[in-house]
Amino acid sequence: MPSLFSMKYKIFPLFIFIFILILFPVFSQAEPSQYGKKMAEKALNEKIYDERMWHVLMEYKKPAGRKLRSLVDDEKFFLAENGKYSPKDELEATILSLFNNDLSKNDDNSHPVCVFAGRREWLVERLNIDRNKLPEKSCTKYNEFKKKMDPASVTVIFPFMYLKNPASMFGHTMIRINNSSNDPLTSYSVTFAADMPEDVNGIEYVTLGLFGGYFGYFTIKEYYKTIFEYGNMENRDIWEYDLNLTKDETIKLFNHLWEMQGIGSDYYFFDENCSYNMLMLLESARPDLYLSTSILWEAPTDTIKKIKKSGLIDDKKYRPSHIKILEIYSKGLPNKAVTLAQDVAKGKKNIEDINNSNYSVEEKAAIYDLAIEAMRFNFLQKEYLTEQIVKDYQANTINILANRAKLGVVSHKKIDEPGSPDEGHNITRISIGVGAENFKDFYTEAGFKLGFHDLDDIDKGFIQNSQLTVLDVNVRWNTRTNEVTVPEAALLRFSSYSPVSRMSKSLSWKIEAAGEERDYKNGSFFTPYISGGIGVTFADGGFSSWIMADVDLAFSEGYNPYWTGLGFGGDVGLMYSFIGGKFLARGYYRYFVLENLGAEFGGNFTYTIPVTQNNSIEIKYAYKNHWEIENHDIGLSWRFYF
Numbered sequence: 001m002p003s004l005f006s007m008k009y010k011i012f013p014l015f016i017f018i019f020i021l022i023l024f025p026v027f028s029q030a031e032p033s034q035y036g037k038k039m040a041e042k043a044l045n046e047k048i049y050d051e052r053m054w055h056v057l058m059e060y061k062k063p064a065g066r067k068l069r070s071l072v073d074d075e076k077f078f079l080a081e082n083g084k085y086s087p088k089d090e091l092e093a094t095i096l097s098l099f100n101n102d103l104s105k106n107d108d109n110s111h112p113v114c115v116f117a118g119r120r121e122w123l124v125e126r127l128n129i130d131r132n133k134l135p136e137k138s139c140t141k142y143n144e145f146k147k148k149m150d151p152a153s154v155t156v157i158f159p160f161m162y163l164k165n166p167a168s169m170f171g172h173t174m175i176r177i178n179n180s181s182n183d184p185l186t187s188y189s190v191t192f193a194a195d196m197p198e199d200v201n202g203i204e205y206v207t208l209g210l211f212g213g214y215f216g217y218f219t220i221k222e223y224y225k226t227i228f229e230y231g232n233m234e235n236r237d238i239w240e241y242d243l244n245l246t247k248d249e250t251i252k253l254f255n256h257l258w259e260m261q262g263i264g265s266d267y268y269f270f271d272e273n274c275s276y277n278m279l280m281l282l283e284s285a286r287p288d289l290y291l292s293t294s295i296l297w298e299a300p301t302d303t304i305k306k307i308k309k310s311g312l313i314d315d316k317k318y319r320p321s322h323i324k325i326l327e328i329y330s331k332g333l334p335n336k337a338v339t340l341a342q343d344v345a346k347g348k349k350n351i352e353d354i355n356n357s358n359y360s361v362e363e364k365a366a367i368y369d370l371a372i373e374a375m376r377f378n379f380l381q382k383e384y385l386t387e388q389i390v391k392d393y394q395a396n397t398i399n400i401l402a403n404r405a406k407l408g409v410v411s412h413k414k415i416d417e418p419g420s421p422d423e424g425h426n427i428t429r430i431s432i433g434v435g436a437e438n439f440k441d442f443y444t445e446a447g448f449k450l451g452f453h454d455l456d457d458i459d460k461g462f463i464q465n466s467q468l469t470v471l472d473v474n475v476r477w478n479t480r481t482n483e484v485t486v487p488e489a490a491l492l493r494f495s496s497y498s499p500v501s502r503m504s505k506s507l508s509w510k511i512e513a514a515g516e517e518r519d520y521k522n523g524s525f526f527t528p529y530i531s532g533g534i535g536v537t538f539a540d541g542g543f544s545s546w547i548m549a550d551v552d553l554a555f556s557e558g559y560n561p562y563w564t565g566l567g568f569g570g571d572v573g574l575m576y577s578f579i580g581g582k583f584l585a586r587g588y589y590r591y592f593v594l595e596n597l598g599a600e601f602g603g604n605f606t607y608t609i610p611v612t613q614n615n616s617i618e619i620k621y622a623y624k625n626h627w628e629i630e631n632h633d634i635g636l637s638w639r640f641y642f
Contacts, residue, residue: 035130037099043091048127053287056284056287058072058090060087067085070084072084074263079112094112098113111135114137114139117258117259118256118259118284122252149177153242154285155240155242156173156278157175174191174226176190176223177257185222186224190218190220193267195216195264215264218257236321239420239421241313253281256285275299291307305426308422313422316422318418326370326503327504329369332366333363338370340367341371342370345371355403361409362409364407365411368404368407379393418460423461424460425641430449431445432638433446433635433638435636435637436634443476443477443479445635446474446475448472451470452470453467454467455495455497460610465499465537466495466496467493470492472489473490485526486526488516491514495508495509495511499537500536509534510548515527519624519627520556520626520629522560529552531553532550533549533551535549543575543576544574545572545574550590552566564594565592569589571588573587580610583605584607598627602622606620607620617636618637
C-alpha cells in the first residue's frame with residue numbers, strides 16, 4: 001500500500017496540471033484584452049471618432065436642425081447602447097468587442113472580427129493594430145463570400161426610367177462589383193431597395209415612401225439576372241459607368257458592403273433611397289469624395305452627375321433594351337417580312353419559309369437576324385424555364401444561325417446611343433419670364449418645379465415622349481392691374497407617349513392632379529382638377545404625334561350650383577426636335593356635363609432652345625376659349641435647372 005507521502009507527491013503534479021488548464025484561457029486572453037484596452041484608449045485620445053472615415057462607415061449625419069445620428073436604423077449594426085447617436089461610444093465599444101474572444105460563443109462567424117470587416121480593417125490600418133493580437137477566428141462565411149465575389153473593380157449601373165412601375169419612375173442606381181475575369185455577366189450587382197409588396201399601388205408607394213414607411217436593404221445578385229430583369233422583362237435601357245477605383249479601394253467598398261448585409265434602414269422616397277446608399281458605398285472606398293449630400297432629394301440621375309463631377313468615371317457603355325434591339329432589326333423590312341420573322345421565332349413557321357420566300361438575299365439575312373433576336377426575346381420573357389424549353393431554344397438558335405451563315409451577308413445594323421443620363425438637365429427648375437395676356441396686359445412671371453422632366457424640356461438624358469412633374473408652381477404679376485395670380489400649379493403630372501410600333505403596342509396615357517386659372521360665365525377662378533386620358537402615339541423620324549381621349553373632374557365656384565364640373569373630350573399633340581431645340585404643340589376640347597353645360601377648348605405651342613446643359617429659353621403661345629371667353633397668352637422665359 002502506497003504511503004500518504006508518496007500519494008501526495010503523485011497527486012500534486014496532477015493538481016498543478018489541472019490548475020494550469022483552468023487558468024490558461026485567462027492568461028491567454030490577458031494580453032489581447034489589455035492590448036484592446038490600450039488601442040481603445042489610443043483611439044479616444046486621438047479622437048478618431050470625429051474622423052471622416054468613421055462617420056462614413058457608421059453613416060453618421062447631422063441633418064439641419066437635428067443632432068448627429070446614424071442613418072442606419074437596425075440595432076444589429078451598433079455595438080454600443082447609444083451607438084446610433086454617439087460616434088465616441090460606438091468606437092470604444094467596437095474596439096473592445098474586436099478583442100473580446102467570448103463574443104462569438106460557438107460560432108466564429110458571429111464574432112465582430114468577422115461581422116464588421118469594414119470597421120476592422122480601417123481600425124487596423126488607422127491605429128496600426130497588430131493583427132496577431134486579434135482573436136483567431138476562421139470567418140468562413142466572409143472568406144467564402146469574398147472568394148465568390150472576387151472584387152476587382154466597380155461599375156455604376158443606371159437602368160433608365162420605367163414608367164409602368166411607380167418605384168422605378170425616376171430611374172434606378174446600383175453598382176456592379178466586377179470580378180478579376182472582367183466578365184460582366186459573371187459579376188454581381190448590388191442594389192438598395194425598399195422591401196415592399198409586389199402589388200403595391202402608386203398612392204400607397206408614394207405615401208409610405210415619403211414618410212419612411214418601408215425598410216430598405218442591400219441585395220446582391222448575379223448581373224445577368226439584373227440584365228434579364230431590367231433589360232428584358234421591363235425593357236429598360238441600361239447605362240454602365242466604369243469607375244477608376246483601385247483594387248484596394250474596391251476591397252474597402254466590399255468590406256463595408258459585407259457588414260451592411262441584412263442591415264435595414266428606413267427608406268425615404270426623396271433622400272435615403274437607392275441613390276443615397278450607393279453613394280455611401282462609394283464613399284467607403286474613397287471617403288474624400290463627399291458624394292452623399294443633397295439639398296432637396298437624391299435622384300438617380302443626380303447620382304450619375306455627382307459621380308461624373310467627382311472624376312470617378314473611366315468609361316461608359318450603353319446596353320439597349322431588347323425591345324429597342326427588335327425595333328432596330330425590323331427597320332426597313334416590309335410588314336410581311338417582320339411577321340415572317342416573328343412566326344419563325346414562335347415556331348408557327350419553319351426556316352424553309354424564309355429560304356423559299358421571294359425576298360432578296362440581304363432581306364433574308366435581315367429576316368434571320370430579326371428572327372434570332374425575337375426568339376431570344378420570347379425565351380427571356382418566359383417566367384418558368386424547363387429543361388426541354390432550354391434545349392429547344394438552343395437547338396432552334398443553332399439551326400437559324402447555321403442557315404443565316406449560308407447567306408454570307410454581313411449585318412450592318414447599328415444602334416445609335418441616345419443621350420446618357422449624365423448629359424441631361426438637372427431635375428429641379430426655376431424660371432423667370434415676361435409676357436402679355438390678350439396682347440395688352442403685360443406681366444412678369446416666376447416659376448418653381450421640384451422635379452423631374454416636362455414634355456417641353458429638352459429630352460437628352462431622359463425618356464423621350466414622357467413627363468413626370470412633381471410640385472410645379474407659377475406666380476404671375478400683372479403690371480397693369482398690379483394683381484398677383486397663380487395661373488397654374490401642379491401637384492403631379494405623369495404621362496407616357498410611347499409610340500406604337502410593329503414591335504410594341506404600348507398605349508399612351510396621362511394622369512394630372514393640378515390647378516389653373518379658368519374663365520367662366522360668372523368670373524375667373526383658380527380651379528383644381530384631376531384628369532386622365534388614354535390614347536395612341538405615332539412616331540416617324542423626329543416627329544411624334546398623339547391622339548387621346550380624356551376625362552376632367554374640376555372643382556370651382558364657376559360650376560354652379562354644385563362647384564363640380566365633369567368634362568369629356570380629347571387631346572392631340574405634336575413634338576418635333578429641330579435646329580437644336582424642341583417644338584411642342586397641343587390642342588384640347590372638353591364638354592362639361594352636370595348642371596352647367598358648356599365647352600372649353602384651346603391649344604398652345606412652345607419652342608425650347610437649350611443654351612447649356614442646365615439653361616434654356618422657352619417661347620410660348622397659348623389660346624383658350626372657356627365658355628366662349630377667349631384668352632391669348634404669349635411669353636418668353638429663361639429656365640435654370642439645379
